[in-house]
Amino acid sequence: MTVIKDIPILIAKSMEEIEAIQEPYAYIIGKDGFYIKKTNKFFKSLAKIESIPNMLEVKEYCILNEIDRLPYEIVQKTIVFFKRIFAKYKSEAVVLLLHDASGWDLYVPTQSVGAASLSYTVNAEDFKGKTLAGSIHSHADFGAFHSGGDSDDEMNFDGIHITIGNVNSSLSFSCSIVVNGFRQMVDINDVIKDIPEVKIDDAWISRVNEFKETIPKEALPLLSPLQPEYGYGNYNKSWYDEDYEVGPNGNVESKKKKKKKKKGPSAWEGR
Numbered sequence: 001m002t003v004i005k006d007i008p009i010l011i012a013k014s015m016e017e018i019e020a021i022q023e024p025y026a027y028i029i030g031k032d033g034f035y036i037k038k039t040n041k042f043f044k045s046l047a048k049i050e051s052i053p054n055m056l057e058v059k060e061y062c063i064l065n066e067i068d069r070l071p072y073e074i075v076q077k078t079i080v081f082f083k084r085i086f087a088k089y090k091s092e093a094v095v096l097l098l099h100d101a102s103g104w105d106l107y108v109p110t111q112s113v114g115a116a117s118l119s120y121t122v123n124a125e126d127f128k129g130k131t132l133a134g135s136i137h138s139h140a141d142f143g144a145f146h147s148g149g150d151s152d153d154e155m156n157f158d159g160i161h162i163t164i165g166n167v168n169s170s171l172s173f174s175c176s177i178v179v180n181g182f183r184q185m186v187d188i189n190d191v192i193k194d195i196p197e198v199k200i201d202d203a204w205i206s207r208v209n210e211f212k213e214t215i216p217k218e219a220l221p222l223l224s225p226l227q228p229e230y231g232y233g234n235y236n237k238s239w240y241d242e243d244y245e246v247g248p249n250g251n252v253e254s255k256k257k258k259k260k261k262k263k264g265p266s267a268w269e270g271r
Helices: 015-019 072-089 148-154 202-206 217-222
Strands: 002-004 007-011 025-030 033-039 044-049 094-100 103-107 110-113 118-121 131-138 159-165 172-179 182-185 244-246 252-254
Touching (some): 072 103, 148 159
Parallel strands (some): 131 159
Antiparallel strands (some): 033 044, 094 131, 244 252
16 A cells, blocks of 8 residues: 555555555545545545546657657558559548568558548468557548548557658658557658658759749730639739729729719709
8 A cells, every 4th residue: 555645545456455544544446446535433425526636747758669669661552552543443441550570561451431431350370470560541632631530440459650641642641659549640751761862962952943924904904804813703912903803894094083073053053
């Protein structure tokens, strides 16, 4: 039994052990949390409490051990698989990460896939002798992040979990470690090794300048509103706002108001 400031702390093994405590106060650690036992000349009680006072405030964390990171070729193979599944079904897909003394490997479970969801079944006999150490799944043509559904699926799945998004264009990645439902986001470079870094000569950039087109404003009213490059039907504020605007009929019109001819005095004026 541990004692903190004259109050014992007991890890409950039986109700009889708890009943045997004679101290005025005792903290009990049970299956579903903390309890306080009080004993005096009037009563004995056992009530649940949220926390034990004067104890260290503990914060959750998860840190990767110094193990071999995933080889990039495994990730490349996964990406090719995801791209082919997307081309065929326009859907997500998943592979599972395996590890043993020889290193990392992939396992593709039987799965049913959709544009924003999937389900899969695992046959442990398929990878007997290897540790199931995480997953990689795609988000089809959506960006990479860990959705609410992902959190539910990975709640009791300790390991490395990587999401790959935008498989039909520029890839995006989101990587985390999940242990006992606690998720720690990590940098993809801490999990995958030998990611190729493509470098270009800065001189290439210096040879590129932004092209700025100048169109005489007096020509603007002559432009057809059906030309999409000038924003018909999707007009946004741009370079001809100063003197021109899109009128109610969809044409580009001058903002300069024409002078109205002065009318003669009204027959009612002066009455």
